Amino acid sequence: MADHTLEDALREATDTVRVEVGPRALERVESVFRECFGDSPAIVVADAVTFDVAGRTVDEQMRAAGRSVLEPYVFPAQPHAALENVELLRTALSRTEAIAVAVGSGTINDLVKRASHELDRPYLVVATAASMDGYTAFGAPITVDGFKKSLSCPAPRALVADLDVLAAAPPAMAASGYGDLLGKLTAGADWMIADALGIEAIDRRVWPFLQEPFRRALGRPASLAAGDPGAFAGLAEGLVISGLTIQMYASSRPGSGAEHLFSHLWEMEGLGVHESPPLSHGIKVGLGSVAAAALYEQLLALDLDAIDIDARVAAWPGEAEVEARVRELFPNPALVGTAVEQTLAKYVDGPALAERLRLLVQAWPTLRSELAAQLLPAAQFQQMLRDAGAPTHPGEVGLSMAQLQDTYTRAQMIRSRYTVLDLAVETGTLDACVDRLFAPDGFWGAQA
Ligand SMILES: [Zn+2]
Numbered sequence: 001m002a003d004h005t006l007e008d009a010l011r012e013a014t015d016t017v018r019v020e021v022g023p024r025a026l027e028r029v030e031s032v033f034r035e036c037f038g039d040s041p042a043i044v045v046a047d048a049v050t051f052d053v054a055g056r057t058v059d060e061q062m063r064a065a066g067r068s069v070l071e072p073y074v075f076p077a078q079p080h081a082a083l084e085n086v087e088l089l090r091t092a093l094s095r096t097e098a099i100a101v102a103v104g105s106g107t108i109n110d111l112v113k114r115a116s117h118e119l120d121r122p123y124l125v126v127a128t129a130a131s132m133d134g135y136t137a138f139g140a141p142i143t144v145d146g147f148k149k150s151l152s153c154p155a156p157r158a159l160v161a162d163l164d165v166l167a168a169a170p171p172a173m174a175a176s177g178y179g180d181l182l183g184k185l186t187a188g189a190d191w192m193i194a195d196a197l198g199i200e201a202i203d204r205r206v207w208p209f210l211q212e213p214f215r216r217a218l219g220r221p222a223s224l225a226a227g228d229p230g231a232f233a234g235l236a237e238g239l240v241i242s243g244l245t246i247q248m249y250a251s252s253r254p255g256s257g258a259e260h261l262f263s264h265l266w267e268m269e270g271l272g273v274h275e276s277p278p279l280s281h282g283i284k285v286g287l288g289s290v291a292a293a294a295l296y297e298q299l300l301a302l303d304l305d306a307i308d309i310d311a312r313v314a315a316w317p318g319e320a321e322v323e324a325r326v327r328e329l330f331p332n333p334a335l336v337g338t339a340v341e342q343t344l345a346k347y348v349d350g351p352a353l354a355e356r357l358r359l360l361v362q363a364w365p366t367l368r369s370e371l372a373a374q375l376l377p378a379a380q381f382q383q384m385l386r387d388a389g390a391p392t393h394p395g396e397v398g399l400s401m402a403q404l405q406d407t408y409t410r411a412q413m414i415r416s417r418y419t420v421l422d423l424a425v426e427t428g429t430l431d432a433c434v435d436r437l438f439a440p441d442g443f444w445g446a447q448a
Pocket of ligand 1: 260281
């Protein structure tokens with residue numbers, strides 16, 4: 001019997017009490033709502049596309065059951081997960097006492113999650129695609145003044161995911177969900193580093209859920225691309241469990257590391273936002289995961305336990321120098337302020353760096369083999385994504401090799417969370433690793 005199942009995760013979760021995943025689950029939205037919220041009035045929140053896909057059905061079904069249901073709140077097609085939209089929705093919801101039923105995927109869920117929280121109300125989400133793990137996650141990635149931020153807010157009280165609806169969504173959506181889930185392997189590796197260096201301890205209650213359940217869910221990419229219902233169920237379960245681990249930990253750390261920084265930077269700089277549909281979160285995370293795995297391969301080949309600590313401390317830049325470098329690499333005025341703030345928030349001075357590197361020297365022999373066991377070769381990451389029908393090459397998403405190369409340096413600067421990128425910066429190995437990756441015979445250079 002599999003352990004650390006969805007039911008186990010739900011027992012540990014703090015916000016979500018009910019998850020209904022299965023064929024024809026749409027028919028059970030009203031009964032799940034009643035279980036969670038009794039006779040409360042409801043309001044469906046969707047966008048023009050998701051209202052047609054499932055929102056209208058949910059709205060009609062709840063009305064037919066005799067529930068008080070307000071006029072649905074329908075955003076125009078493809079709204080952005082931006083603060084302006086949270087404010088619009090919060091204002092509309094504040095005129096009622098109704099519990100929101102979010103019908104959609106990433107953006108709709110994030111908008112409803114944050115707006116409901118600001119009104120101190122729970123909500124229910126009906127998933128329309130297996131495209132990311134945010135349904136059951138704590139927090140919402142929202143763009144505030146052009147910068148992608150992870151805003152705190154509880155996860156939904158309940159989730160309904162109809163496997164027939166998920167399987168009927170465009171194939172790129174499942175490929176996106178697969179990419180988001182693949183990123184959990186590098187995110188987990190980043191947490192192992194932060195734990196070993198005394199920066200952020202691994203939560204041993206959460207950790208087992210990040211292992212076997214994800215490997216199980218990632219095991220059949222080709223079946224997923226072929227539309228196999230069993231593979232869809234596995235992906236949906238993996239994504240729901242991932243969200244629940246973020247909920248248990250009340251931070252995205254269990255599911256978001258360097259691969260998400262790549263994705264968020266690309267998104268903030270507009271990569272694919274004007275495509276129709278816009279380039280999805282999980283597609284960028286998938287590519288970011290390949291990039292992070294390739295960096296790991298380089299680092300794991302190094303004897304970091306032989307590092308010259310005194311030389312590293314002597315070469316270590318001061319805060320003013322670090323800030324100047326961020327300003328040089330972020331000419332965009334919308335991004336530079338927060339990038340400086342986030343980078344300096346994790347800056348350590350020379351003595352603290354020396355202490356950290358001493359920890360690394362001790363930990364490296366064990367950590368290195370544990371990281372190797374956690375990860376897979378970057379080429380295998382790429383193959384799994386390809387089998388799932390996801391882009392695996394920067395050119396497929398409109399990114400040049402030079403832009404990808406720059407991202408290795410710049411992604412480290414957009415969030416204070418400690419990842420493999422920080423390890424590479426602090427050991428002074430980032431530039432050499434990246435040069436090797438983009439050399440003519442390097443992992444990326446050979447694909448140019
Ligand atoms: Zn994600």
